[in-house]
Amino acid sequence: MLAFTIYLSFAGALLLALLPSAWARASRVIALLAAIAGFAVGFIAFTQAGGGGSIAIADLPWVPQLGIRYTLAADGISRVLVLLTGLAAVAGILFSWNVGDSEGDRANEFFAFFLALIGGVYGVFLSVDLFLLFVFYEIAIVPKYFLIAIWGSTRREYAAMKLALYSFAGSAMVLIGLLAAYAQAGGHSMNLQALARYPFPISFQMWAFPLVFVGFAILAGMWPFHTWAPTGHVAAPTAASMLLAGVVMKLGAYGCLRVAMSLFPHGLDPWGFTFLGVGSWRTVFALFAVIGIVYGGAVALVQNDFKFVIGYSSVSHMGLVLLGLLTLTQIGIDGAVLQMFSHGILAGLLFATVGRIVYVRTHTRDLGALSKLQLSKAMPFAATLFVIAGMASMGLPGFSGFIAEVQVLIGAWQAFPWFAIVAGVGIVVGVAYTLRAMQRAFFSDTPAVDANGAPAPVPEYDPVTWPEIAGTVLLAGTSLLIGIYPRLLLDVIAPAVQALPHALLTGGRG
Amino acid sequence: MNALVNYGDLFKVTLPETILEVISLLVLIVDLAWLRKAAQATRMAAACSLGVAGSAAAIAWIVGHPERMSFAGGALVATPLVNAVQIGILILTALVLLLSVKAEFSRNPAEFVAIVLLATTGMMLVAAARDLLVIFIGLELLSLSLYVLTAFAKSSAQSAEAALKYYLFGGMSAAFMLFGFSYLYGLTGTTNLSQMAYRLSGEATIPLAVVASVLIAAGLGFKVAAVPFHLWAPDTYQGAPAPVAALIASGSKVASFALLVAVTEGFVAPRSSETTGHSLWIVLLLAMAAGSIVLGNLAALVQTSVRRLLAYSAIAHAGYMLLGIAANTAQSGAAVLYYALTYALTTVGAFGVIAIVERATGSDRLDAFAGLSRRNPLLAGTMLVFLLSLAGIPPLVGFWAKFNLLAAVLRATTSTSWSLPLVILALGASAVSLYYYLQVLKRVYVAKPTQTAPLPVSFLELATLTGIALAVLLLGIFPGILSGWIPLG
Numbered sequence: 001m002l003a004f005t006i007y008l009s010f011a012g013a014l015l016l017a018l019l020p021s022a023w024a025r026a027s028r029v030i031a032l033l034a035a036i037a038g039f040a041v042g043f044i045a046f047t048q049a050g051g052g053g054s055i056a057i058a059d060l061p062w063v064p065q066l067g068i069r070y071t072l073a074a075d076g077i078s079r080v081l082v083l084l085t086g087l088a089a090v091a092g093i094l095f096s097w098n099v100g101d102s103e104g105d106r107a108n109e110f111f112a113f114f115l116a117l118i119g120g121v122y123g124v125f126l127s128v129d130l131f132l133l134f135v136f137y138e139i140a141i142v143p144k145y146f147l148i149a150i151w152g153s154t155r156r157e158y159a160a161m162k163l164a165l166y167s168f169a170g171s172a173m174v175l176i177g178l179l180a181a182y183a184q185a186g187g188h189s190m191n192l193q194a195l196a197r198y199p200f201p202i203s204f205q206m207w208a209f210p211l212v213f214v215g216f217a218i219l220a221g222m223w224p225f226h227t228w229a230p231t232g233h234v235a236a237p238t239a240a241s242m243l244l245a246g247v248v249m250k251l252g253a254y255g256c257l258r259v260a261m262s263l264f265p266h267g268l269d270p271w272g273f274t275f276l277g278v279g280s281w282r283t284v285f286a287l288f289a290v291i292g293i294v295y296g297g298a299v300a301l302v303q304n305d306f307k308f309v310i311g312y313s314s315v316s317h318m319g320l321v322l323l324g325l326l327t328l329t330q331i332g333i334d335g336a337v338l339q340m341f342s343h344g345i346l347a348g349l350l351f352a353t354v355g356r357i358v359y360v361r362t363h364t365r366d367l368g369a370l371s372k373l374q375l376s377k378a379m380p381f382a383a384t385l386f387v388i389a390g391m392a393s394m395g396l397p398g399f400s401g402f403i404a405e406v407q408v409l410i411g412a413w414q415a416f417p418w419f420a421i422v423a424g425v426g427i428v429v430g431v432a433y434t435l436r437a438m439q440r441a442f443f444s445d446t447p448a449v450d451a452n453g454a455p456a457p458v459p460e461y462d463p464v465t466w467p468e469i470a471g472t473v474l475l476a477g478t479s480l481l482i483g484i485y486p487r488l489l490l491d492v493i494a495p496a497v498q499a500l501p502h503a504l505l506t507g508g509r510g
Numbered sequence: 511m512n513a514l515v516n517y518g519d520l521f522k523v524t525l526p527e528t529i530l531e532v533i534s535l536l537v538l539i540v541d542l543a544w545l546r547k548a549a550q551a552t553r554m555a556a557a558c559s560l561g562v563a564g565s566a567a568a569i570a571w572i573v574g575h576p577e578r579m580s581f582a583g584g585a586l587v588a589t590p591l592v593n594a595v596q597i598g599i600l601i602l603t604a605l606v607l608l609l610s611v612k613a614e615f616s617r618n619p620a621e622f623v624a625i626v627l628l629a630t631t632g633m634m635l636v637a638a639a640r641d642l643l644v645i646f647i648g649l650e651l652l653s654l655s656l657y658v659l660t661a662f663a664k665s666s667a668q669s670a671e672a673a674l675k676y677y678l679f680g681g682m683s684a685a686f687m688l689f690g691f692s693y694l695y696g697l698t699g700t701t702n703l704s705q706m707a708y709r710l711s712g713e714a715t716i717p718l719a720v721v722a723s724v725l726i727a728a729g730l731g732f733k734v735a736a737v738p739f740h741l742w743a744p745d746t747y748q749g750a751p752a753p754v755a756a757l758i759a760s761g762s763k764v765a766s767f768a769l770l771v772a773v774t775e776g777f778v779a780p781r782s783s784e785t786t787g788h789s790l791w792i793v794l795l796l797a798m799a800a801g802s803i804v805l806g807n808l809a810a811l812v813q814t815s816v817r818r819l820l821a822y823s824a825i826a827h828a829g830y831m832l833l834g835i836a837a838n839t840a841q842s843g844a845a846v847l848y849y850a851l852t853y854a855l856t857t858v859g860a861f862g863v864i865a866i867v868e869r870a871t872g873s874d875r876l877d878a879f880a881g882l883s884r885r886n887p888l889l890a891g892t893m894l895v896f897l898l899s900l901a902g903i904p905p906l907v908g909f910w911a912k913f914n915l916l917a918a919v920l921r922a923t924t925s926t927s928w929s930l931p932l933v934i935l936a937l938g939a940s941a942v943s944l945y946y947y948l949q950v951l952k953r954v955y956v957a958k959p960t961q962t963a964p965l966p967v968s969f970l971e972l973a974t975l976t977g978i979a980l981a982v983l984l985l986g987i988f989p990g991i992l993s994g995w996i997p998l999g
Contacts, residue, residue: 017891021887062990063989063990063998064990064996065990065993065998066917066998073784109883109955131913134904135904135905135909137902137911138903138904139904139905141903142898142903145948146955146956149952149955149956150955150956157952157956161945161948164944164948165941165944165945168941169938169941170943171941172937172938172940172941173937175913175937176933176934178912179916179917179920179933180920180930180933182917182920183917183920183921187917187921428700507613
């Protein structure tokens with residue numbers, strides 16, 4: 001049944017692509033219905049499947065001559081991420097409700113690309129056959145380009161091209177690894193589980209693992225390959241930023257875990273020598289992850305464009321995900337998957353606040369300009385929302401981010417004590433940049449003064465609309481719910497993590 | 511050709527070619543006898559429909575007679591793979607003719623169609639030939655027809671320049687190739703490829719064979735536009751009338767790659783020998799492949815003319831296919847032909863869109879495509895499909911063909927020493943290629959149109975292009991459809 005998340009999204013995209021442009025106003029309704037239907041399917045499957053175990057969805061021969069099959073299945077990790085995708089899709093459409101208000105919006109195309117991207121993302125999370133997974137992974141690249149290049153803002157064509165080329169370069173690296181693994185294993189099967197059982201020689205894994213890992217990690221925003229992320233997030237229209245940070249970066253992290261680490265667990269083993277104190281790919285990438293956490297936070301601290309603050313914070317948060325994965329411990333990987341979910345929700349919420357609720361009313365994202373607008377009085381809804389989202393994002397107890405970050409840090413403490421300490425510092429930096437942005441954008445009571453020195457009055461803005469409230473409630477409510485009762489997700493994630501290849505959870509210690 | 515010629519067999523093997531020849535004469539007669547006073551458009555439509563009908567008849571004959579045959583000691587063969595390639599060539603010709611119905615470059619429609627059919631005959635002979643003499647005759651028939659076709663836009667100086675360049679380069683490379691063939695004949699005493707492989711296998715490296723390899727590589731490298739024999743391609747693609755450029759980029763490429771597969775099988779000694787993978791021929795192919803992949807993709811980055819861009823992209827694609835030929839296994843040969851056929855199909859579609867845009871805007875520069883998605887969404891959609899398929903984005907057939915080809919190269923036991931680095935080069939370069947395909951698509955979808963009026967397209971052209979785009983999509987989603995014709999895996 002879960003396969004219908006994919007079919008519904010692509011069917012919606014096709015319908016919208018063929019829709020006459022005179023019907024532009026209907027397009028957002030169609031898109032919303034398709035997204036809600038996909039979300040509903042994902043949600044029902046999530047509740048029905050209960051705890052652990054992988055549910056098979058489809059298994060049909062596709063290209064029998066090459067051993068490629070159309071195999072879909074969903075274990076706990078997939079189900080959680082499918083749920084996240086559904087949430088992000090629905091919220092993204094709610095926060096793009098203004099697309100289609102005016103003639104030149106090309107709303108049909110916008111929502112068609114949006115749903116095509118969503119369909120690809122669902123597909124990646126559900127594929128078991130690696131060929132299929134790769135097909136969906138690449139399907140998700142092209143819509144991103146057009147969403148940003150056509151509907152974006154700041155330097156949109158540059159940002160879109162950069163993002164597309166980074167993604168495509170990453171996927172080329174992944175494809176090299178997959179082809180090599182496929183040929184090495186005899187070319188009988190592309191099934192992930194079958195290949196994971198094949199004993200690839202250690203020397204093979206030692207080069208294939210970093211290649212595939214980096215290929216995916218580019219999309220997860222790993223330092224130093226993260227530079228597409230801030231520019232892309234800033235240039236993208238709100239809904240696309242929400243999707244980019246919310247689910248597309250998760251594709252990368254998911255690929256790292258599901259493909260690179262599961263297929264080549266011995267690539268994480270020590271090299272047998274140390275270079276500058278670094279003795280394995282695991283340490284190299286964990287170091288990159290930690291640098292990303294601190295660096296992303298530090299850069300976010302000095303940005304003046306509100307969206308850049310959120311963009312760099314995404315790099316920082318995704319660093320935590322990667323660090324959690326590389327701990328190779330149950331609790332660390334649990335935390336990483338939970339952090340994927342949590343960050344997907346919160347990044348969506350933050351981008352919606354900044355890019356949609358505030359920007360469409362003030363037409364500026366500059367923190368200096370915003371600080372003169374007395375937004376806490378002029379837009380109390382947005383101010384409250386940002387306080388909630390910001391607190392959740394900096395990891396205050398009671399929100400989803402806290403549980404995830406604690407688990408990652410505990411895992412990291414067991415594996416790399418020093419990195420855990422530095423990552424902890426990075427989280428403190430996260431508090432700092434969030435508070436700084438919050439203070440300057442919303443709570444800086446220094447109204448602009450006119451020529452006579454009289455303070456400007458509190459500006460009047462359009463009231464909040466129903467789609468904005470609905471999207472907010474959806475995302476903030478989910479974060480709060482998971483924060484209060486994290487077992488809702490953890491009980492599903494943990495069995496799936498346990499079921500990962502044995503060599504993965506015991507690996508890296510050589 | 512020692513065997514006694516059996517004319518019954520000859521007639522059977524070459525009946526599809528004969529059909530094309532007869533039709534090409536018929537086209538001329540019909541035009542001359544009944545349509546002299548008719549409007550230009552009617553004459554073109556009549557000539558093209560006859561050509562399409564002829565291609566269809568030839569396809570029907572091949573499909574109806576799938577038996578294996580070989581004629582005159584193997585000078586011409588009809589294996590399932592050769593049949594598949596011939597059918598592919600005929601389909602491509604028919605598509606090119608369908609897309610040229612509205613073309614306005616020529617006042618002599620019947621001559622145009624007749625020569626296109628002659629070129630097709632040449633392609634089909636080249637695909638089936640396994641004898642040096644027949645190969646050369648087929649190639650010359652093909653090449654001479656293409657030279658004439660390139661110059662067909664008589665009022666265009668560019669067309670004449672392109673034809674002259676194409677002709678000079680082509681004549682020179684044909685001379686090289688013939689010279690190489692003569693050495694081979696001198697060495698082995700036979701012109702038959704399979705006997706030649708047998709006689710060459712026993713010998714150690716013969717200096718004369720080295721010279722022959724280089725000469726033949728130059729000749730065939732010209733036909734497939736591989737670096738360093740690629741210089742004609744950008745000018746010819748740019749100057750030739752659009753349907754002719756499509757034909758050069760599609761059918762002619764397919765035939766040349768089919769020939770290259772056959773020559774490589776014949777040239778490299780039987781596969782049992784250990785040293786085969788390192789023979790000079792393979793080294794030449796690999797050097798041409800690496801050069802084409804790198805230079806084609808890099809040069810395409812800076813083009814502002816979409817036709818030149820496609821020419822350099824064609825050079826890059828030729829590089830990928832040469833890797834498959836160098837691997838020289840049954841699978842990789844089939845994978846190359848699959849790649850060549852699907853690539854050709856996509857390119858015909860892309861040139862169809864270019865022709866329409868050119869007719870409306872008078873230019874093939876990138877900016878001429880600005881805002882196409884708003885002027886004609888369906889046409890823009892087909893261009894999206896074609897270019898993304900060329901870039902190798904799933905679920906389009908270009909991705910599948912590339913995957914199949916590179917998997918075959920990596921799996922071949924003949925290529926273990928070089929396969930991984932060159933596959934990495936190919937995939938890395940294809941990541942670069944996305945940039946220039948997106949440059950076109952950026953104009954089509956992102957840029958503001960300079961004119962807002964809808965772009966007129968005739969129903970026939972739009973239907974043909976939509977059909978090609980659907981084929982590109984469906985072949986990508988269900989790659990197994992063709993496996994009855996071209997074996998996979």
